[in-house]
Amino acid sequence: MQHPYLILTSFFGMFGLDGWAAKHPHVTYMWLAMIILIFLGWLGGKSISMVPKKAQNVFEVLISGLEEFMVTITGDEGRKSFPLVLTIFIFVLFGNLMGLVPAFFPPTANINTTLALAIIAVAWSHVIGIQLHGVKYIKHFLGPIPAMIPLFLPIEIIGHTARVLSLTFRLFGNMAGHELVTIILLTLGGMFLAPLPVMALGTFVALVQALVFFLLSTMYIAGAIEEAH
Amino acid sequence: MKKETGSVFRELGYFASLGMSVALSIFLGLFLGLWLDKKFDTDPVLMFIGLALGIAAGFSNIVRAGKKGRKF
Numbered sequence: 001m002q003h004p005y006l007i008l009t010s011f012f013g014m015f016g017l018d019g020w021a022a023k024h025p026h027v028t029y030m031w032l033a034m035i036i037l038i039f040l041g042w043l044g045g046k047s048i049s050m051v052p053k054k055a056q057n058v059f060e061v062l063i064s065g066l067e068e069f070m071v072t073i074t075g076d077e078g079r080k081s082f083p084l085v086l087t088i089f090i091f092v093l094f095g096n097l098m099g100l101v102p103a104f105f106p107p108t109a110n111i112n113t114t115l116a117l118a119i120i121a122v123a124w125s126h127v128i129g130i131q132l133h134g135v136k137y138i139k140h141f142l143g144p145i146p147a148m149i150p151l152f153l154p155i156e157i158i159g160h161t162a163r164v165l166s167l168t169f170r171l172f173g174n175m176a177g178h179e180l181v182t183i184i185l186l187t188l189g190g191m192f193l194a195p196l197p198v199m200a201l202g203t204f205v206a207l208v209q210a211l212v213f214f215l216l217s218t219m220y221i222a223g224a225i226e227e228a229h
Numbered sequence: 230m231k232k233e234t235g236s237v238f239r240e241l242g243y244f245a246s247l248g249m250s251v252a253l254s255i256f257l258g259l260f261l262g263l264w265l266d267k268k269f270d271t272d273p274v275l276m277f278i279g280l281a282l283g284i285a286a287g288f289s290n291i292v293r294a295g296k297k298g299r300k301f
Contacts, residue, residue, distance in 0.1 A: 073239055151285075158261070158286040162254040166246060169253070215242035 007103040008032060026110035033094050033107055066214070073215075074222040081128055081221055088117055089214035096175055096206030099182075100199055108209075109175035111168065118167035121217035122160070129224030140224070167216060174209050178202045240298075247294050251287035258283015 008028040012021035021028050044059040052060055066089065067082050074081075092108055099106030107113045129137040141160075143152030178198070185195040262279020266272055 154282050155286040155289055158254055158258050158283055159250070159290060162250050162257050162286065165253045165257065166249045170246075170249060212242055212245070215239070216246055219239070219243055 005103050006105055008105075025105040026107045026113050029098060029105045030095070030107040030113060033091065033098060037090060037094060070218050073218050074225055077128075077132060077225050078218070078221055081124060084124055085121070085214060085217050085221070088121060088217060089210055092117065092171065092213050093206065093210035096210055097203070099175060099179060099206070100202055106175050106179065108171055109179050111172045111176075114172040114175075115164075115168045117171070117213070118164045121167065121213075122164050122220060125217070125220040125224040128221055132225060137224075163216075163220060167213065171209055171213055174205055178205055243297070244294065247290060250290050254287035254290065255280070255283040258286060 006022075006025050006029075009018065009021045009025060012018065012028060044055055047053070048056060063086065066086055067079070070078055070082055070085065095106050095108040095113070097106075098104045099109060108117075126137075129140065133139075141153055141156040142149050143156070178201075181198050182195045182202070185198055188194070258279045258281070259276065260279075261283075262276040265275045265279065269275065
C-alpha cells in the first residue's frame with residue numbers, strides 16, 4: 001500500500017524505467033534521501049570555522065548532543081562507532097519524514113531497507129566486540145557455567161538473531177502502518193483534511209522510531225563493549 | 230543532555246524493546262525447529278527442541294533485564 005502517485009516513478013519513466021521504478025519505490029526514494037543527506041553533509045562541512053556560523057551551529061548542536069548522549073550509555077570506547085550510528089539515525093529520521101510529503105514514499109516503510117539497516121547495526125556491534133575483546137568475545141555467548149555451553153550457545157544465538165528481527169519489524173511496522181492508515185483515511189474521508197491528524201501523529205512517530213533505532217543500536221554496542229558475565 | 234534524562238531514555242528504550250524480543254525469540258526458535266525438521270525429516274522432534282530453546286532465549290532476556298534493572 002503506498003501513495004497512488006509517486007513523483008520519482010514518473011521521473012524514471014522519462015528514461016523508460018517506468019516498470020522498474022514502480023516496483024521498487026523504496027530504492028529510488030532511498031537514493032533521493034541519500035543525495036539530499038550527502039548534500040546537507042557537504043553544506044555543513046564546506047566552511048568549518050572555529051566560530052560557527054548558522055548552518056554549522058545547527059549541525060554541531062545535533063551531533064555533539066547525540067554524541068554526549070551516546071557516550072553516557074556506552075562509555076568512552078563507544079565514541080568510535082558514533083559516526084555509523086548517527087548516520088543510521090539521520091537516515092532513518094529523514095526516511096521516516098519523507099512519508100509525510102505527498103507523492104513521496106518513505107524508504108523505511110519497506111522491509112528490505114529496515115532489514116539492511118538492522119543487519120548493519122547488529123553486525124557492527126559484533127565487530128566492535130571482537131575488536132575490543134579478541135577471541136574472548138565468544139564468552140558473551142557461552143553463559144556463566146562451562147558445563148552448560150551446549151545449552152547456552154543456541155539460546156544466545158537465537159537471542160542475537162531476534163535483535164535483528166525486532167529492529168527490523170519495529171521500524172517497518174510503524175512506518176508501513178502509518179502509510180496504510182493515511183491511505184485509508186484518504187480514501188474514506190475525502191481529499192484534503194481527513195488524514196491530517198494521522199500525519200501530525202506521524203511526525204511524532206517518525207522522530208520516536210528514529211530515536212529508538214539509534215538507542216537500541218547504541219545499547220547493543222554497549223552490550224558488546226562490556227565484559228562478559 | 231543531562232545525565233538523568235539520558236538514563237531515563239536508556240531504560241525506556243531497553244524495557245520497551247523487551248516484549249518484542251521475547252515474542253520474536255520464541256517464534257524464531259519455533260521456525261528454526263520447523264525448518265530443520267523439514268531438512269532432516271524428523272517431524273515433531275526438532276520443532277519441540279527449537280520451541281523450548283526459543284522460550285528459554287526469550288526468558289533469558291527477561292532475566293537479564295531484571296539483573297540490569299537493579300544496576301541502573
